[in-house]
Amino acid sequence: MSIAILYGLCSAVLVGLGLFALITHPQPLRKILAFNLIGSGVFLLFGVVAHNGAAAGFGGDPVPQALVITGLVVAFASTALAVALLLRLFQETGRATLQSDD
Amino acid sequence: MIEPLLMPGSATAGGFLLVLAVVLPVLGVLLSLALGGRHAERIALILMPAGLAVAGATTAAVWRTRAVLQYFVGGWYPPLGVAFRADGLSAVMMLVTGLLICGIGLFARVQFASPEQGEGRAPFAFWTLLLAIWGGLNAVFLGGDLFNLYVALELLTFAAVPLVSLDGRAETIKAALRYLLFALLGSILYLLGAVLFYGAYGALAIVILSGRVRAEPVAWAAIALMTAGLLAKAALYPFHLWLPPAHAGAPAPASAILSGLVVKAPFFLVVRLWFDVMPGQPQQAAAQILGTLGAAAILFGSVVALRQARLKLLIAYSTVAQIGYLFLMFPLAVKPVTGHPWSTFAWTGGVVQAISHAVAKAAMFLAAGLIAEALGHDRIARLAGIGRALPVTVLAFGLGGLSLMGLPPSGGFVAKAMLLSAAVSEGQWWWAVVVLTGGLLAAGYVFLVLARSLADPVEPLRLSATISPGRQAVVLALALCAVLLGFVPLRPLELLQIGRPV
Structure with a gap:
């Protein structure tokens, strides 16, 4: 098994696990973590793509690496926003769930 | 894979308009953050007619020349460079956005008037986010490659979610969080599709992709993932669950922006994907x-x-x-x-x-x-x-x-x-x-x-x-x-x- 296929499968597993958790878990914090898991899978796939593109005598295709950095920043920012909203929700209601009370 | 520098047409005369369309609102956001407080409203009200004029000029230029306006940031051409591209559809969407933002801004002057003394948090947040949404929308309409469009979509989401919870009540925070979770799922699926496109065809620019994409499983998988992600953001049934509480809970001017404009951006991208990236499939x-x-x-x-x-x-x-x-x-x-x-x-x-x-x-x-x-x-x-x-x-x-x-x-x-x-x-x-x-x-x-x-x-x-x-x-x-x-x-x-x- 080539290294690209191995990492590709890992990324598929990460995305699958994350999607499963995002859909099945009702707690928002778990959903946020699941989103980060999917994100890791996608960023790993960027790595695989960069590795595959390294045929022309370079150590790796630099474009996916540049994209991953932007992607990481965006994922970090979205996680921060989500956690901030969740904390505020907890302060307001004393509970951190999305279920309505009625 | 390193591509030779492709030049799909050179930058056109009106290209600077496209940069202005994105930079003006972003500049407004930065200035508002730096100056703070009551200045946010003033900056937004000054920028609104300017932005509308830019959108009008872009539409006029596209109409007059009957051609696409293009601008390449820093003179770098795709596949490496960042391209802004305005075709007829982008120009019209920009114009409608400009008109609506001006109308909604005029309406919101009473509701979100800045207090004479001190800093009103809601007015400051509203005017800054209004400009941020405008910048995000223009970036979505003008973006020429799939990754920049991802960043633009995220900018739009980050500006739209706080607008839902402006009044800070628990139920609107809940609605905002639910909206954010749907939007995050959507954007990560979109990104997954984009990386599949890059892996298969070595390009992210729409102009280049449209010439390379063939009818094969990897293209179908990529476009299916991206479409599913965008549907979650556009709130198409059965992904609509987040929309009613979010749009109904927001203050009226915010609801008008969210319902009128923000959900149109993912739809616009689905149209781009289906008719521009994969034409004739x-x-x-x-x-x-x-x-x-x-x-x-x-x-x-x-x-x-x-x-x-x-x-x-x-x-x-x-x-x-x-x-x-x-x-x-x-x-x-x-x-x-x-x-x-x-x-x-x-x-x-x-x-x-x-x-x-x-x-x-x-x-x-x-x-x-x-x-x-x-x-x-x-x-x-x-x-x-x-x-x-x-x-x-x-x-x-x-x-x-x-x-x-x-x-x-x-x-x-x-x-x-x-x-x-x-x-x-x-x-x-x-x-x-x-x-x-x-x-x-x-x-x-x-x-x-x-x-x-x-x-x-x-x-x-x-x-x-x-x-x-x-x-x-x-x-x-x-x-x-x-x-x-x-x-x-x-x-x-x-x-x-x-x-x-x-």
Whole structure:
């Protein structure tokens, strides 16, 4: 098994696990973590793509690496926003769930 | 894989306009953050006419030259460089966005007036986020490659989510969090599709991809993932769960932006993907699925809207239904052979629907905001007498409703008539039935509200706030725009076709 296929499968597993958790878990914090898991899978796939593109005598295709950095920043920012909203929700209601009370 | 530097056309003369369209709002956000407090409102009010002028100039340039405007940041060409590209569709969407933002901004001056002393948090957040949404929307409309479009979509989401929870009540924070979770799922699926495209074809620029994409499993997987992600952001049935609480809970000017403009951005990207990235690919089966979801959205959204007790929730569910119409264009416009006359007709109908719904829905949400402010509540059952107290506002609501129903002479009529004739001419009559049923149901929920508002109140109505004629005039002007769209002759619709792959 080539290294690209191995990492590709890992990324598929990460995305699958994350999607499963995002859909099945009702707690928002778990959903946020699941989103980060999917994100890791996608960023790993960027790595695989960069590795595959390294045929022309370079150590790796630099474009996916540049994209991953932007992607990481965006994922970090979205996680921060989500956690901030969740904390505020907890302060307001004393509970951190999305279920309505009625 | 390192590509030779491809040059799909050079930068055009008006290219700087495209940079201005994105940079002006972003500059406004940065200045607001730096200066803080009361300056945010002033900066936004100064930038609004400037941004509208840029959008107008872009549209005029595209119309005059009959060609795509392009700009390459730093002189770097795709596949490495960042390209801004304005075809007819982008220009029109930019113009509509500029008009709506100006209208909504004028309306919001009273509601989000900055206090004389100190810093009002809600006004500061509103004006800054308004500019951020504008910048994000323009970046979505002008982005030339899939990754920049991802960043633009995220900018838009980060600006839109806090607008939902401006008042800080627990239920609106809940709605904002639910919206954010849906949006995050959507954007990560979109990104997964984009990396698949890059891995398979070594490019992210739409111009380059459209020449390389072949009908094979990796392209289908990529476009399916991206479409699914965008549907979650566009709130197409069954991904609509987040929309009603978010759009109904936000303050009226914020609802108008979210419902009118923000949900159109993911739709715009689906159109880009299906018609620009993969032109000429036979995807009829997949397009039928999108159409079916759209039909389900129309029927479900309209029926649920009929059963709502609160005016803003009714309008929010009507948005769910109207988003369905947008996706009816796919089974009618996606053809194994592009350039089919009826397919162009259906494509135009879908785009006109996006524009006319944006204007009409903004007017209706603003009208509902005024009604709720005057009455102190927005229960439909207790609207009696408001028609006499705020005649102009109720008239604006009705005119907006005209467009939702698709009655002539409104923009909604033109859009629905185009979809209808495309459906009949292509022999896909079942979509025509859905369009007509949806119009009937829309008439039901609009008349429900109008009948209650025009009824005589049992006891004399006491308004909890007086509404200035100026704000009512803004709402009426937007509603009139929605109606006037129906008078736009077909010739300017050619503008939409500029830059489309043939």
